[in-house]
Amino acid sequence: MACNFRLSNFVLLIFTAALESVALYFLIRILFTHCVMGEEYGISVWLYLFFLPVITLQSVVLGLFRLFCVTVGMDPIAMVFNLVSGLVCIGTALTLLVASAAHCGNKFRYMFFVSSCLGLIAGILHIINAYVCNYFMPKDEWTYAKPSKRRRIKDSMYRNKFST
Structure with a gap:
């Protein structure tokens, strides 16, 4: 079961990084079109340009680390990264998609789409990966993410006992 989880997490991560890289390539090509340089498009392209390179870089680095260390990317931090990155990617991509569908009618339209x-x-793949991480994460990992109040009190009493 753990092997399937690790493999699906790795495949989702690599596929997501590849899709983001291709999307970033087309986004960079969009910047030099006459509709963007003529300022027909403003916030939709720049919002997407502000977030996509950072998310792509993090996904690629996480994928490279995952090649050498199999447990990277399967913890609560990676789950939150995937959830937030998925929501940001969906929001910014939808903004560009709606803007280009409403206003673009030239030969560069395919790049926007x-x-x-x-x-x-x-x-969407980021959100699926976050769900997979959440579903298959061991229960012990969640105690590190947010320990219960009883556990925190017990740990603080243990620390106080041995610190004096």
């Missing part, structure tokens, strides 16, 4: 659709798919 490819970049935003790949970002949307990558966001």
Whole structure:
């Protein structure tokens, strides 16, 4: 069971990083189109440009670390990263998709759609990966994420006992 979880987590992570990289490539190509340089598009492109490179870099680095250390990316921090990255990718990609569907009618339209659709798919895969991490995470990991009040009191009494 743990092997399937690790494999599915790894495949989702690598596939998400690849989709984000291709979406980033098309986003960079969008920057040099006449509709963006002529300021027909403003906040939708720049919002997407502000968030996508950071999320892509984190996904690629996490994927590279995952090649050498199999337990990286399967903890509460990675789950929160995937959840937040998924929501941000979906929000910014939808913003660009709606803006381009409403206003773009030139030969560069496909770049807007490819970049935003790949970002949307990558966001959905981030959320699926967060769900997979949450579902298969051992119960002991959750005690590190948010220990109960009784456990914190017990730990503080233990520390006070041996600190004097």
